[in-house]
Amino acid sequence: MSSDIRVKKKHVVNGYRKKHSMIGLAFSIPVIIFLLVFVLYPVVYNIWLSFTNASLMTGTSEFVGIDNYVRIFSNKLFKKYFWNTCVWTFWSVLGQLLLGLGLALLISRPMRGGTALRSFLLIPYVVPAVALALVTKWIMNSDYGIVSYWMQQAGVLDGRQSLLALQGPAMWVVILLNIWRSYPFPMLIYWAAIKGIDREVMEAAAVDGASKWRTFLHITLPELKNTTIVLAVLRVIWTATYYDLIYMVTGGGPAGSTTHLPILIYQSSFGSFQIGYASAISMILGVLMFICIIFYVSKSDAADS
Amino acid sequence: MIKKWLSVMLAMILVLLLAACGSSKDEAADTENGREDVSGSYEGEKLIIWTNLTADAQYDVLNKQFAELADEMGVEVSVEKVAFNEMYEKLSTAATSGEVPDIMHTNFGGTAYLYAAKSIMPMDDIINRIGADDFSEAYKTVLTGSDGQIYGLPDWAMHTSVWYRKDIFEDNEIEIPGTWEDFLAAAEKVNTKDVSGFAVPLDGVQVAAQTLYEIMCSAGVYFMDPETGEYCFDQKKDEAVKVIEYLVSLYKNASPAGSLTWSWGDYRNALSVTGTCAMTLDMGAVIGNAQENNPDMTGKLGCFDFPGVDGKKEASFGSGYCFVASPQEGVRNTLVSDFLTALYTPERAAERALSRPMFAFPSYIPSFDLYRESDKVAEFKEEVDYIFDQFENGNWYWYGMEAGLSSMSAYIESTTIFGEALQGACDGTYSAEEAYDLINEDLMAFAASM
Amino acid sequence: MKKAKTKKYASNILIAVLIIACIFMVGFPIAWMALSSVKPGVELFTIPPRIFPQNWSLEWYKQALANENVIHYFFNSLFIASTVMIIDMVIGSMTAYSLTRFSFRGRRFILMCVLAAYCVPPIMLMLPMYRIMNMLQLSGSHAGVIIGHLTVTLPFSVWLMVSFFKKLPQGIDEAAVMDGANEWQVFIKVDLPLCIPGVLSTGIMAFIMSWNEFLLSSVLVNKESMKTLTVGIANYISSTHIDWGIIMSLGTITTLPVIVLFAMVQKYFVEGMTAGAVKG
Incomplete structure (x- = not known):
């Protein structure tokens, strides 16, 4: 290509860019309108509500300043529910990333039926939470649930006891269920990332006599660092705000041991009718999630540059 | 391949969209026709009715009666089910947006909520029309x-009673207990590894x-x-606090451990189907x-x-x-009045109770x-007489409504603090006193906010 | 040499055990649900519980499907999830195109807003959403639920698709422009076809999320004939006695279609996702 044409092309393209960047913006307009009406408006409305004593029973709504926030932080149960949220989120995300990574390593081995295995392992991703919750409630029923029965026979559980009626184990059950449902996504992403690692580097390492473990530690893992950060942020946000599963399996019990912030928000709205107070809790949750996103953006900016 | 798949999918969705549009057009046409004739009769009016009854047998009877009346009166009736665990969610979203149904068939808690939200009207006129003396006083x-x-x-x-296994009581030669102490003793006596003495269900929702x-x-x-x-x-x-302590001792000494999270279905199954309590x-x-x-159990x-x-x-x-x-x-007011009045024939009232x-x-x-002549009930004449007697002659209350409609009642039913406090008391997280304080503080805060 | 062989043998056994464990872990809940739904009533509560039915029976399916609303639930879910999928794919790819192929001011800000929208807890949207739907006269309609599901799926879809569109070299657009294509043509004829695997897999994710969504569907719809499958089944547990047989048959009806559908389109999903969706 001669330099003459190149200059011309550049010129045309520059003009095109300037003149048509507005058209480019136009492609974003549906999303902008959607976000303004259906996300921004609700959020602003929520912020306003969080400074009122709005009630879903009497319909009253008066400005009360930061009363709701003061009440939240002086409530001793809130501390417990906040901690539950941390436990639920941390172990759910850690568990699904580890399991996802482990299974990704497994399916990235060349073997017969590998594709079939991969397909099979993706199934939990599409199983509706409601179906999983129902099965769990049944197999863990203290009287006729098969899992409870096995555990009772093995002496792990007392007679006619259920994991779902014990404070610590109930939380573990919902976390495990969440891991069960969520690992396929990280698995797939890790699998793709592992496939993308330069084969020559791996082979060179093998020739050098590095053990599989060392190769994994020094080549595979560092390559997966960025993927892991992105996945972790995404899943933390998704998990900390995820309501359906806990609501349907334990409803937040026993004795509030699986009540996390989304459940608390629901209960404060429709169990106590204090929508102002509930909005304040959702603000706290929303802000925490926003901090995660900021963290993600700063990381991805660093990665871009 | 991708293209082929994509076009198949698009075609499928197009068909779906068409189907949806088609049906919504039909609906629109219906309502248009309906609005033409309002004068004189109720022709074309529409009533939206909600019910908490989600069990098929009950819902079917209600639905059947509503449909009969709708036919007689020439109105359209649309019945929507609202399950218990989402009742307050539905009521409060409806009440705050003014979308309350025309008629609702609900329990006392739901009534108390709608009363507090000023969403329902007094029924005195309708009650007088049916006959004020035809309803029991306590109920009014x-x-x-x-x-x-x-x-x-x-x-x-x-009416809440203790339902029990007569055969187990006979085998153990136990008399009907008359005091708390006797009751606990009886529950402990019949409590075995497989069949527990007395189930104390404590699910957080209600x-x-x-x-x-x-x-x-x-x-x-x-x-x-x-x-x-x-x-x-x-x-x-x-x-x-003594009440809570007693409840905890019943749980610890005679109830299956898992009953901490049992709901209605669980304890009913345990007594009448699996026979495990x-x-x-x-x-x-x-x-x-x-x-x-399990007909044998009946x-x-x-x-x-x-x-x-x-x-x-x-x-x-x-x-x-x-x-x-x-x-x-206007005319809708008399429509609702006529509709409700027509539900109160002896046959219809009995049929609903029996459903x-x-x-x-x-x-x-x-x-x-x-009601008493029905086969279902006649079989249990003794029990029914007993319950009727207790109901007519003893005091009976619905929580929070000991002296009439009160928003507190809806709150007691919808808050989850009872689950938190009582499950915690039973598994040792809280003492009975702490559990009491949790409940009391929560209810007091609500009372103060009203 | 012999040692190496034994080691290899041992590791193969380990892998086999792992695979069997995985199959059990994934398969058990689904198998239990499907098998229970074909057990006659008397076998549901046997103590000790049995995994396989002694007698097969379709009575629960008959009972479940005798309720015409169950059919409604199914088609509502299908219609809502398909529409959400289409809208996500269309709007998502347009936005991704806009945000990655142009350099107007505020581009980063819009992307930031999309990300911020992703971290709004759905539960926070619930009540305001209900009010908006009432204002727009959409409450209780499918459109209301679809919009609700879009608030959850759209930010994620845009974010995913941005990562696909970013991967296309800028030169492609420029070449097309040189050939006289306008922006719309570049989008439709050049960029979109190249991103099809990514767009499809995003659509599939949106479909699945919508099909499985419970909270917003439950708040936004009251009418029996308008409910989605997830909400419809959840109502079955809360009634005063629990029909496990019917519930398991409904659970199977909810789960199997998505598994089958997913199996059919999985190739594209995997292809799209591994085109390097999530990378630093």
């Missing part, structure tokens, strides 16, 4: 607001509060003062359960009232359903005879 009292007007049209009532309240009532501890209607749960701390508190639904799923079940502390029971936990209606104007797979009994006195 509970539905009376602070302005002296009655906000619900009583449909049927329920069940924990109901279990506690029956025991509270028997000891004369209430949330609201039956005389003054003021909040009084804070006045009787010592008694209330000897006693439980219930409103009689166990009979329907047994008849459906004859083995009997009932007696939960005893008072030292013999005399102060009151029982009674419950029931009623019709409420949102305020209407409940539990011993609901009609609150409409002219239907009593029909």
Whole structure:
């Protein structure tokens, strides 16, 4: 290509860019309108509500300043529910990333039926939470649930006891269920990332006599660092705000041991009718999630540059 | 390949979209036709009715009666089910946006909520039209607001008793216990590895509060003062703590460990289907359960009232359903009135009470005879007579409505603090006193906010 | 040499055990649900519980499907999830195109807003959403639920698709422009076809999320004939007695279609996702 044409092309393209960047913006307009009406408006409305004593029973709504926030932080149960949220989120995300990574390593081995295995392992991703919750409630029923029965026979559980009626184990059950449902996504992403690692580097390492473990530690893992950060942020946000599963399996019990912030928000709205107070809790949750996103953006900016 | 798949998918969605548009067009046409003729008759009017009854047998009877009336009156009726665990979600979203249904068939808690949200109208005129004397007094009292007007049209009532296995009591030579101490002793005596003595269900949604309240009532501890209607749960701390301690001892000594999270279905199954518990508190639904799923068990079940502390029971936990209606104007007002009045024939009232797979009994006195003649009930004549007697002659209350309609009642039913506190008391997280404080503080905060 | 062989043998056994464990872990809940739904009533509560039915029976399916609303639930879910999928794919790819192929001011800000929208807890949207739907006269309609599901799926879809569109070299657009294509043509004829695997897999994710969504569907719809499958089944547990047989048959009806559908389109999903969706 001669330099003459190149200059011309550049010129045309520059003009095109300037003149048509507005058209480019136009492609974003549906999303902008959607976000303004259906996300921004609700959020602003929520912020306003969080400074009122709005009630879903009497319909009253008066400005009360930061009363709701003061009440939240002086409530001793809130501390417990906040901690539950941390436990639920941390172990759910850690568990699904580890399991996802482990299974990704497994399916990235060349073997017969590998594709079939991969397909099979993706199934939990599409199983509706409601179906999983129902099965769990049944197999863990203290009287006729098969899992409870096995555990009772093995002496792990007392007679006619259920994991779902014990404070610590109930939380573990919902976390495990969440891991069960969520690992396929990280698995797939890790699998793709592992496939993308330069084969020559791996082979060179093998020739050098590095053990599989060392190769994994020094080549595979560092390559997966960025993927892991992105996945972790995404899943933390998704998990900390995820309501359906806990609501349907334990409803937040026993004795509030699986009540996390989304459940608390629901209960404060429709169990106590204090929508102002509930909005304040959702603000706290929303802000925490926003901090995660900021963290993600700063990381991805660093990665871009 | 991708293209092929994509086009198949697009075609599928197009068909779906067309189908959806088609059906919505039909609906639009219907309502247009409907609006033409309003004068004179109710032709074309539409009533939206909600019910909490999600069990098919009950829903079907209601739906059938509504459809009959809709036909007779030439109106359109649309019935929507609202399950218990989402009742307050639905009511509060509806109330805050003014989308309350025209008529709702609901329990006392739902009525109390709609009354507090000022979404329903007084029913005195309709009650007088049907016949004020045809309804039991106690029932009218509970539905009376602070302005002296009655906000619900009583449909049927329920009474909490201890349902038990007669055969197990006979085998163990146990008499019907008359005091708390005897009751605990009886529960412990029949408690074995496989069959527990007395199930204490404590699911966080409504069940924990109901279990506690029956025991509270028997000891004369209430949330609201039956005389003054003021909040009084804070006045009787010592008694209330004893009630919780007693509940915990029943749980620890005679209830299956897993009952901490049992809901209605679980304890009913345990008594009447799997036979894994000897006693439980219930409103009689166990009979329907047994008849459906384990007919052999039906004859083995009997009932007696939960005893008072030292013999005399102060009151029982009674419950029931009623019709409420949102305020209407003009012709729609008379429509709602006519519609509701027509539901109160002896046959219809009895049929509704009998549709409940539990011993609901009609609150409409002219239907009593029909109700008792039914096969389902005649089999349990002794129990029904006993319950009728207890209901007519003992005190019975619905939590928070000891002195008439109160928003506190809806709150008690919707808050999850009872689950938190009582499950915690039973598994040792809280002492009975801490559990009491949690409940009391929560209810006080609500009372203060009203 | 012999040692190496034994080691290899041992590791193969380990892998086999792992695979069997995985199959059990994934398969058990689904198998239990499907098998229970074909057990007659008397076998549901046997103690000790049995995994396989002694007698097969379709009575629960008959009972479940006798309720015409169950059919409604199914088609509502299908219609809502398909529409959400289409809208996500269309709007998502347009936005991704806009945000990655142009350099107007505020581009980063819009992307930031999309990300921020992703971290709004759905539960926070619930009540305001209900009010908006009432204002727009959409409450109780499918459109209301679809919009609700879009608030959850759209930010994620845009974010995913941005990562696909970013990967296309800028030169492609420029070449097309040189050939006289306008922006719309570049989008439709050049960029979109190149991103099809990514767009499809995003659509599939949106479909699945919508099909499985419970909270907003439950708040936004009251009418029995308008409910989605997830909400419809959840109502079955809360009634005063629990029909496990019917519930398991409904659970199977909810789960199997998505598994089958997913199996059919999985190739594209995997292809799209591994085109390097999530990378630093």
